[in-house]
Amino acid sequence: MLVLPKGFRHIPGFLDRDRQEALVEEIRAVVAAAPLYRPAMPKTGKELSVRMTNCGTLGWVTDKALGYRYQPLHPATQTPWPAIPQSLLDLWQTVAGASKPPQACLVNFYADTARMGLHQDKDEQDLQTPVVSVSLGDACLFRVGGRARTDRTVSFKLSSGDIVVLGGESRLAFHGVDRIYPATSTLLKNGGRINLTLRRVTP
Ligand code: MD3
Ligand code: FE
Secondary structure, eight states, rough: OOOOOOTTEETOOOOHHHHHHHHHHHHHHHHHSOOOOBBOTTTTTOOOEEEEEEEEEEEEETTTTOOOOSSBBOTTTTTTTTOOOOHHHHHHHHHOOSOOOSSEEEEEEETTTEEEEEEOOOOSOSSSEEEEEEEEEEEEEEEEOOOOSSSSSSSEEEEEOOOEEEEEGGGGOOOOEEEEEETTTTSSSOOHHHHHEEEOOOO
């Protein structure tokens, strides 16, 4: 029996085309202030295929020496991350059911061949508040399982404008991006996929 973890909500087409275009412009401004960079895994220094940046008071970063963590400054520019755009704060208010605003918005950029291996998000002190994900641009094949790496997984497509809310038991579910479907969206001029994840880091 294939079941999604409790608390997992996929809302296809949450953002219409106009709101997607407006959001892309806001993310372009974020990236102009806080450039995308290629993070590296702890210890091995192996680079991720996804490029990343953040907005918010805290951003998720990783490098060979210090590993996974949240910090208030961009690792390259050493300046504070730009603010989270108001449209994303509004979206969070609508779908997260949380009393406090998000502190971190991780911006993931996937080129055609980028992927993200199966992992859990557990670098946050606050594991009660949901994570909210927004997909923009090319579609991807997304996979979600249970709290154990060996639990069975369910795969489905995430398309531009879709939202996923990861609350309850799904908050600690293993998940990953197996592939991008190139040229499936006209939203981004140069193709690729952007994923935004809004999070509370501290309770
Ligand atoms: C399920 N991002 O940034 S978004 C990540 O498409 C991440 O870039 C993927 O995994 C991406 O950590 C997936 C959907 C998502 C985000 C957070 C989750 C699913 C999740 C946290 C817990 C369980
Ligand atoms: Fe994740």
